[in-house]
Amino acid sequence: MTGRSWGVFLLRRLAGTAVVVALLSIGVFGLLYLAPGSVQQTLLGTRPATPETIAAIQARYHLNDPLPVQYLSWLGGVLRGDLGTSIRTGMPVADMLGQRLPLTLALTGYGTLLAVLAGIPLGVAGALRRGRAADRLVVTAGVVGLSAPPFAVGLLLLVVFAAGLGWFPVYGVGEGFADQVLHLTLPAVALAVGAVGMLVRFSRAALIRELDQDYVVFARARGLGAPAVLGYALRNSLVPILTAAGLIVTGMLAGTVLVEVTFALPGLGSLLVDSVTFKDVPVVQALALLLTLLIAAVNLLVDVGYSAADPRVRIGGRPS
Amino acid sequence: MGEREARSSGRTGVDASGAQGVGPAGAQGAGRAGAGIAVEGLTVRQPATGRTLLSGVTFEVAPGESVAIVGESGSGKSLTVRAMLGLLPRGLEAAGTVRIAGERVDDDPRARARQRGGVVSLLMQDPFTLLNPLRRVGRQIADGLPRGADAKAEVPRLLAEVGLPADVAGRYPFQLSGGMRQRVGLAAALAGGPSVLVADEPTTALDATTQREVLALVRRVQRERHMAFVLITHDLRLAFSTCDRVMVMYAGRLMEAGGAAAVRREQLHPYTRALLAAEPPADRRLAVIPAVAGSVPAHDAVADRCAFADRCALAVAECRDGVPELRAVRHAPGPSADVSAVRGESGPSAGVPAVRHEPGVPAVRDVRLSACLRATELPAPPAPEPGVAPALPVTADPVLRVRELRRTFAGARRPALDGVSLTVAPGEVVGVVGESGSGKTTLARCVAGLERPDAGTILLGGADCSDYGRMGRDAVRQARRTAQMIFQDPYSTLNPARTVGAALGEALWADGRPAAPDDVARLLESVGLGRDMAGMRPAGLSGGERQRVAIARAVAGEPRLLICDEPVSALDVSVQAQILGLLAELRERLSMAMLFITHDLAVVRQIADRIYVLESGRCVETGPAEQVLDAPTHPYTRALLASVPDGSSGWLA
Structure with missing residues (x-):
């Protein structure tokens, strides 16, 4: 595949993503109007409703303009990096997000890494030993992991490994890389447990299906070694595994809400909980938009991954 | 009654020959180390259910020789070669001895692994699934080359051998047509330089014209490389055209074996006759295509009798009394003698023993084997009646x-x-x-x-x-x-x-008729199915029964x-x-x-x-x-x- 067709492919996917984000931004903007009470009241928050403050709010948010104009001026601000001001703290929302984003990204990345490192090898092992004791163990463990909610796992981990055994800190983010990793390990594990279960199921099922395909039998029959044959099958199971991985990352972004609260971590999740509690609508809007962007980015990556894994996707052949 | 006498005297002849008859593997397997394939007493079982899927399969293939294994689905032809190659699906077990290139491999997984590619290779049925869809075909071919081979030189050479230009190497399978994929499959199967090639219905999924090209290619390559060649096919005529010898399987057993030309001339098992008769000719229309009622039974359902006895018009009581062995029936010294023997048998002077062993000539390759007790006394099949396309009134408005x-x-x-x-x-x-x-x-x-x-x-x-x-x-x-x-x-x-009944009732209802149970039953009978089938679901039906139900559904209105x-x-x-x-x-x-x-x-x-x-x-x-x-x-x-x-x-x- 040439660089040019890659470029065209990426542009097409990017344009698609942009359309999705633009549509969702309308919904995010609408959050302001969905919040209970009048918009002015919502934006005023706990401040006294004097004529001056009301006038200031109306001017700042163009509340007297028609809705489309309000949306466009909000969107214009968002594009310039102006996400509004937090009602709760009075700080610019962009700054608040900037402080908290790295932690959540680190936590999600760490959790995904753990899930992939554990889930795919376990799934492969299960597929290769299909029907035997090791496989049944893997499948059972996967079901247990899948059905355990992250906050419950988090509490259990805290009780056992932090409070009981004292191997890990109970809360906080730590200083320096090693210490931070240590602090993030339990939350990342709590996030990863369910994801491991899902990855085990997807990768095991995908690999079992591929191992039964004709091309695998043919490869064996013409004398290819076991590693080469497994390589054939694994490469072909990549598309479902990538799909699962994409779902896992987006699921983890949502899961951080509960896990960050459980482990008292100052990330986006705990910010979201606080902001919802205080009806801090500009922050909630900004968080919703940010999560939308992150999820869209993950899906874009998965799409790119598909086409890297499967030439039929990028060259446009019929799968057969 | 005269016919009866003829039968019994012919029978004596068979028994005499059966006593001295030897399977080809028994005669030759021991003395022919280093050659082709020798399979003896191959049995495949499914331990989980205790079922036996095929049994007692014995044959051999010499280097440079081509043998076709012919049978319908359920005959065990694919299982035979899968067992031979150690590639059985999970849950199945094989027993019996398999020698490939003189080495006994049935009890030695490591020998099998060593032989794959370099000694024995398999070409599979469906060109659309036999290649890894995500890997360029040149690299897939290169994957099978012996260690140390120069892929840059060998891949184009292999592609040229199967009649493809070298630039195909850079393409993915989905960018190639079915025929080209099967050629690539052949190149990949040949990459290790095997001396034994097995092809499992290699052209069934291809168009007729492509099928002929690919088969001609496989045959040419097999001759040039002097490989032992086994072709699995359901098409008896294709087997005659492609291979030196033909083996016919049914319900997991060998029914008949012999030289392609000899079997084509005269079939020594009623099943082979039925199979050949059921294949419609392209050069004339028949009034009725001779069809045998029923379908292929499971191996175990006929464990105590000739597998074909229940569908055979010529079956006698002995056919249901024990499994008839595959035995040498007659030599075929020359086409004319063979034909005259057949004629003599169906004519009035049928008392002459048809089996003639020529002493001292071990022409095992020409031995005709049949598992039919009455192999030498089979009456000549009636010539099928020619059919005529009915004349149609030309005046009617077209439908x-x-x-x-x-x-x-x-x-x-x-x-x-x-x-x-x-x-x-x-x-x-x-x-x-x-x-x-x-x-x-x-x-x-x-x-x-x-x-x-x-x-x-x-x-x-x-x-x-x-x-x-x-x-x-x-x-x-x-x-x-x-x-x-x-x-x-x-x-x-x-x-x-x-259920079948629900599907047909729906079709009747769609035609605006209230679906009384009797209507469904009548509909079933009109397509040759029993009334009791209304309660069954498609999973319990054979392919032919399903197609009958589909036809009943279509003609309901x-x-x-x-x-x-x-x-x-x-x-x-x-x-x-x-x-x-x-x-x-x-x-x-x-x-x-x-x-x-x-x-x-x-x-x-x-x-x-x-x-x-x-x-x-x-x-x-x-x-x-x-x-x-x-x-x-x-x-x-x-x-x-x-x-x-x-x-x-x-x-x-």
Whole structure:
């Protein structure tokens, strides 16, 4: 595949993503109007409703303009990096997000890494030993992991490994890389447990299906070694595994809400909980938009991954 | 009574020969170390269920020799080679001795692993699934090269050997046609330089003309490399044309074996006869295709008798008393002597023992083996009666008139239908033949309203049905009552969750008739099924039974036109003969017209009155069936005709 067709492919996917984000931004903007009470009241928050403050709010948010104009001026601000001001703290929302984003990204990345490192090898092992004791163990463990909610796992981990055994800190983010990793390990594990279960199921099922395909039998029959044959099958199971991985990352972004609260971590999740509690609508809007962007980015990556894994996707052949 | 005497005296002859008869492997296997394949007493079992799937399979293949294993589905032909190669599906176990290139491998997984690719290689059935879809074909071929080989030189050389240009190496499988993929498969199978090649139905998924090219290629390469070659096929005539020797399997046992020419001339087992008779000829129309009722039994269901006895018209009590052994029946010193022996047997002087061993000549390769107790006394099969296409009144208004039909699929380079016109008169069977991509299925789907044509008109019973989307509900209803369709794959055309009775009741209801249980039963009987089948679900039915149910569903409303899209191409030959017989009978009884889509000229010969030949969405030739098939004028029709296996050894030349 040439660089040019890659470029065209990426542009097409990017344009698609942009359309999705633009549509969702309308919904995010609408959050302001969905919040209970009048918009002015919502934006005023706990401040006294004097004529001056009301006038200031109306001017700042163009509340007297028609809705489309309000949306466009909000969107214009968002594009310039102006996400509004937090009602709760009075700080610019962009700054608040900037402080908290790295932690959540680190936590999600760490959790995904753990899930992939554990889930795919376990799934492969299960597929290769299909029907035997090791496989049944893997499948059972996967079901247990899948059905355990992250906050419950988090509490259990805290009780056992932090409070009981004292191997890990109970809360906080730590200083320096090693210490931070240590602090993030339990939350990342709590996030990863369910994801491991899902990855085990997807990768095991995908690999079992591929191992039964004709091309695998043919490869064996013409004398290819076991590693080469497994390589054939694994490469072909990549598309479902990538799909699962994409779902896992987006699921983890949502899961951080509960896990960050459980482990008292100052990330986006705990910010979201606080902001919802205080009806801090500009922050909630900004968080919703940010999560939308992150999820869209993950899906874009998965799409790119598909086409890297499967030439039929990028060259446009019929799968057969 | 005279016949009876002839039988018993012939029988003595068989018994005498049976005593001295030796299986080829027994005679030769020991003394021929270093050669080809020797399989002895191969048995495949499924330990979980205790079932035996095949037993007592013994044969050998010498270097440079080609042997075809022929059988219908369920005969165990594929399992035989999978067991031979140690590639059985999970849950199956093989027993018996297998020697490949002089090395015993059945009890030695490491020897098997070492032999794969370099000594023995397998070419599989479906070119669309046998290659890794995500890897460029050049690299897939290179993966099978012996260690240390220079891929840059070897891959183009292998591609050239299978008749492909070197730049194919850089393509992915999905960028190649089926025939090219099968050639790539052959190149990959040859990469390790095997001395034994096994091909499991390598051309079944290909078009007829491509099939002939690929088979000719496989044969040429096999001769050039002097490989021992085993071909698995369901097509007896194709086996005759391709291989030196033929083995016929049925219900997991060998039924008959012998030289291809000798078996073609005279079959020494009733099953082989039935199988050959059920394959319709392409050069003439038969009044009835001889079909054997019933279907292939499971191996264990016939463990105590001849597997074919229950379907055999010639069976006697002894046939059900123990499994007859595969025994040498007669040598075939020369074609003339062989033929005269056959003639002599069916004639009045049948007392002469037909078995003649020539002392001192171990011509085991010419030995005819049969598992039939009555092998030497089989009466000559009756010559099939020629059939005539019924004359049709030309005055009647056509039930279907298609004019200038066009359809182009999004993203396709050329139209699937490029201005096709045809008519079907009431009660007439019109065959539409062509290879994949000719547009024949698109045509059928347009007429049935499953596809919307871009341009052109379709008149069904005089009503305009060009665009079902714009027709009123009543008009669609009327169109559906005029034309019904049956599809190729009987496994996916029935809803697996509904019983047969429910499916048929629904069809009756759709025709506006209250579905009394009796109607469903009558419908079942009209397609040759029992009333008790109404309560069954499709999963419990065989392929032939499913296709019968699909036909019953289509004819429930007694449509004036039945659209048949390759209705028999997914079925075994014997079942195909049954279904063709059923369709011919229904046509007569319901005076129903048919639009019969098929790629198989032998099938269309048996059923069609007129034929349209499609190529790339255009009709290149049309006319009465005899005229088109006996005196084709278009080169494409001639190429199609030449690609039908005729059983002669010159077919691949």
